[in-house]
Amino acid sequence: MASRGQVLGIDFGTSNSAAGYLADGKPRLIEMSPGMTTLPTTFFFDFETRETLIGEPANQALLDGADGRFMRALKRVLGTTLMHEKRQILNERVTFVEIIARFLHQIKTRAEAETGLIFDRALSGRPVVFHGAGDAREAQAEADLRACYLAAGFRDVAFMPEPEAAAIASGALDQSSEIGLIVDIGGGTSDFSLFRSTPDGVDILANHGVRIGGTDFDRAISIDRVMPLLGKSTELRKVMGPGTSPVPNAIFNDLATWEKIPFLYTAQNRRMVAEMARLAEEPEKLSRLATVLEEEIGHDLAFAVERGKIAANTGGADPVISLDQIERALSAPLPSGMLDHVLAPYAQRLREGAAETLQRAGAAPDQVDRVIYVGGSSLMSMISKTMKTQFADARHSFTEVFTAVTDGLAIASASK
Template identity: 75%
Template sequence: MAQRGPVLGLDFGTSNSAAGYLCNGAPRLIGMGPGQTTLPSTFFFNFDTRKTLIGEAANQALLDGIEGRFMRALKRVLGTPLMHEERQILNERVTFVDIIARFLNHIKTRAEAQAGTRFDRVLSGRPVVFHGLNDPREAGAEADLRACYRAAGFDEVDFMPEPEAAAIASGALEQTGEVGLIVDIGGGTSDFSVFRSTPDGVSVLANHGVRIGGTDFDRAISIERVMPLLGKGSELRKVMGPGASPVPNAIFNDLATWEKIPFLYTPQTRRMVAELVQMAFEREKLGRLANLLENELGHEVAFAVERGKIAANAGHGTSVIALDQIERGLCAALPPEALSACLAAHARMLGTGLRETLGFAGIGAADIDRVIYVGGSSLMSVVSDVVKAECPDARHSFSEVFTAVTDGLAIAAARG
């Protein structure tokens, strides 16, 4: 019987992705660039060269103002009808399955070059929930992701819940008897897992998740602090008779949502906004929106919001979301109290999700020995504040938040 080849552990994330395999008994992460072991899950389709750029190259092309289409947060499309709709990009008609498959193949090719071997098998991380408990899109989301891996060239595809992989990476296999809580806050989902370390491995007592993550934090901040500068909440003159009507919110909600931004750059949307400018009491604000759409600056604004969020979370006073790309000197202040207010609803959802997880596990907060934080967005103070309030007596660990899932997948892949 032929020996089966090695397995690649791969964490395809909403914002960033990583991969690794076990080498000499330890996880070895795939280099994604100089000094980088994570790859932004981003795409840029260059209209001039007709090439597709991935990761940091895609981000840089966007920031350089090159003419093209930028995409991010495609993981959130899994399980929706958008995944299989064909659309014209560059010289061909493709689906999101095709696009994500090319991204995964890029990682596969890098891994094979660095490891000196083929990876036909993959152990992929998956969130506890893609969309929500009992959501009919759940099964379709995993099936879509499996289809992406197969289209990328993997013959065998298995999945492991991301928090379980993080528990393995945290050394849970060596801590017999410990009861731990994994708090995995990604770009699109927040997962909680309660586990107990046993001599036979990690026993997961409960998995639970809510569909909020770092991109939702960004969206809330953008809607509350940035969109009012572009006309959200302002009023329009009625076409007939006196009075006023509010500017429709839909365009601002889409503009604050990473995966929906590319679909706003249409002649129809630009014409609609031009009409709104003519009817607006505050033309200057709606004029900024028109300028943003005309110059396709939506993702630059989203990056600015993300930078402002990170700076505000650092706790050095009032942060500023710089919007010079729209108008010189334009900015939105983001003091710590405004950040807390923007994320208050998300904090409540996180707290509810955590308490529900403990209930599913049949234990109390006092039974948790250690809390392990995973994912870049777990560094947000709104997250740790909620968890520490619920589990004040536990040890709280923030080591390897960006690569813990990938490390665990690499270890589990070799064991399995």
């Protein structure tokens, strides 16, 4: 009988991914590129070379202005009908299951090349909820992700809630009887796990999650600060007779949404925007929108918003979203306090998510000894401000925010 291969712990993320396994009793993360243990969850289909680029090379191709199609945040498509629709990309018709499978196969291949081991099974992190508690798409989302792993060459895959993995990696095992709350803010979901550390491991008291994350923060900032410069909330003259009507919001909402940007570059949309520019009360703004579609720079715009968000969050002087790629010297200011104002609805939902987690466990806020932040988007000051207000008596700590989930999966993989 053939021997069983190793289990690879994989954190397939909305924005970044990582993988690891247990070696000599410690989690060992796979090097995805020289000196880097995380891999951007991005794709670039190069129309000239006919190559599919993954990770940092995909990001660089976009920044270099290569002719092709860029994709990011495909994790948010899991559970939707888009996963199984065939699309013409380069020389073939493929589904998102096949595209994600190629990404996971790259991770598998890199892990095996680095270690000399065979990884035929995966322990995958998964958000507590993909879409929402009780949402009919929940089971389908996990089934879709399972299909991606199997298509990538793994013969079996098990799942672990991402905040549970983070709890294992947090050092909770060394703090007997401590009650901790994992606040895992990723690119697409925000998950909470209330746990008690015991001599035998981590006892999960309650899990809960909400479908918001860093890409939603980007979207809110883009809609509020950038899209008005492209014509959002302006007026169109009526084709017949006097009066005006508002510019439709749909195209702005899609342009601000990472996973929908690649599907906006159609002849129909270009014609629609050209007609809106002709009828616009403020034609210069709609002309900017036409430029974005014509030059296919929607993702450049999204990266600019992300950079502006980070600059504003770190307290830089006079942070702005630079939009030079659309028009020279064009920018959208993000003054002090603006970020908290734009993201206030998300702060409220996170507050409610944490409260719901405690309610499910029958616990009170003052029983929480420590709040542990993981996930790249947990670095937003809005997150810690919200949680410190809610859990004023707890210790607040940032662990390895980008790799805590992978560390936990690597530790847990040894028992699978």
